[in-house]
Every structure is written in C-alpha cells, then in structure tokens.
Amino acid sequence: MTVVADAGPLIHLAQINKLHLVQRIFGQVTITAGVKREAVDEGVRLGYADAEVIGEALRCGWLIVESVPSRLVKTALKLAEGENISVADAETLLLAKEKKAELLVDEKIVADLAKMYGLRVWGTWTLLLESLSRGLIEVADVENAVGELGKRRHKLKEKQALEILDAAKRVASTRKEQKTKRQKTKKE
Numbered sequence: 566m567t568v569v570a571d572a573g574p575l576i577h578l579a580q581i582n583k584l585h586l587v588q589r590i591f592g593q594v595t596i597t598a599g600v601k602r603e604a605v606d607e608g609v610r611l612g613y614a615d616a617e618v619i620g621e622a623l624r625c626g627w628l629i630v631e632s633v634p635s636r637l638v639k640t641a642l643k644l645a646e647g648e649n650i651s652v653a654d655a656e657t658l659l660l661a662k663e664k665k666a667e668l669l670v671d672e673k674i675v676a677d678l679a680k681m682y683g684l685r686v687w688g689t690w691t692l693l694l695e696s697l698s699r700g701l702i703e704v705a706d707v708e709n710a711v712g713e714l715g716k717r718r719h720k721l722k723e724k725q726a727l728e729i730l731d732a733a734k735r736v737a738s739t740r741k742e743q744k745t746k747r748q749k750t751k752k753e
Contacts, residue, residue: 568687569661569668570600571596571671572600573671574687574688575587575628576604576616579614579616581709586693586701589696589699590695593626593627594669595660596631597631597633599653633659633660634663637659637660641655644659649674650672658679668684668687669687670687671688707729715729
C-alpha cells in the first residue's frame with residue numbers, strides 16, 4: 566500500500582518512541598520536501614530529539630522524500646489559501662491524491678479534505694490501534710501515548726482520551742479471543 570505522511574503523526578510517534586510502527590504497518594512511506602523541512606530540518610535546528618529520529622528513518626530509506634509534481638504547485642497554493650491550511654499540508658494532500666495513496670495525518674481539516682478526495686486516512690491514534698491489533702504493541706503503550714501526547718501535544722479532551730483507551734481495550738480483547746480460537750483449532 567502506498568502512503569503519504571504529514572509531519573504531525575511522524576513527530577508525535579517519534580516523541581513517544583513509536584515511529585518504527587509506521588514502517589511496520591506501511592513499509593515505505595513518502596513525505597514531501599515541506600514535511601521534511603517541518604519534521605526534520607526545523608526540528609534539528611531547534612534541537613528536538615524527535616527530528617533526529619525522523620531523520621534516521623530517512624537515512625534508513627523507509628521514509629522517502631518525493632517532489633510534488635510542478636503542475637500541482639499552483640493548485641496546492643490555491644488549496645492552502647482556500648481551505649486555510651499550510652502549503653505543506655496542501656502539497657501532502659495533493660501528492661497522496663496524485664499517487665492514489667493513503668494519507669497519514671492528524672489535522673482534522675486535512676483529513677476531511679482527504680476523505681472528500683476518496684483517500685483512506687490514518688492518524689496517530691488509528692495507527693497505534695492497528696499496531697495493537699497486530700500485536701506490535703500492548704494496551705499499556707496506548708495508555709502511555711494518551712498520557713504523553715494527549716495532555717501536552719495532541720490536546721485530547723478527556724472524552725477523546727477515554728474513547729481511545731476503550732477502543733484499545735476492545736482491540737486487545739478481540740485479539741485475545743482470536744488467539745484463543747486459533748489455539749483451540751490447533752488442538753482439535
């Protein structure tokens with residue numbers, strides 16, 4: 566599956582030491598030069614550890630920078646102005662649309678626009694829940710993420726945090742039930 570990522574989820578996942586999950590779920594991930602500037606270049610300049618982690622993903626080759634086709638640059642500028650989003654967000658959205666890719670983004674307005682374009686959208690929380698369902702992390706990891714990101718960076722409301730934690734518990738329960746069924750089937 567082809568995925569284009571915005572800066573937000575990459576930064577958030579790097580901040581909680583879970584950026585590797587992006588590679589585990591998607592394999593190779595594309596970002597625009599604008600996202601690289603925001604998530605890596607500017608972060609390194611300001612001394613953020615998460616920027617170094619994202620930079621390492623670039624050096625490893627699973628996170629790649631792709632140029633936005635020149636014919637989309639003016640469209641991105643118009644989209645950014647018309648929808649009151651950043652040019653980097655507009656370019657990311659248009660690149661995902663161009664590639665018929667899925668989009669990894671946390672900003673609601675960009676996610677809503679992507680859905681209008683018919684793109685499948687992932688966010689930090691959906692990626693963590695998918696990682697949980699695949700057995701890549703545990704409920705405690707989601708709880709820690711809610712604590713780390715929810716309070717300081719992601720600005721989760723109490724209701725949202727509870728919904729994420731409930732979803733994590735349901736996912737873990739379903740995973741446990743499926744594992745039990747597989748074990749029963751093997752014994753029979």
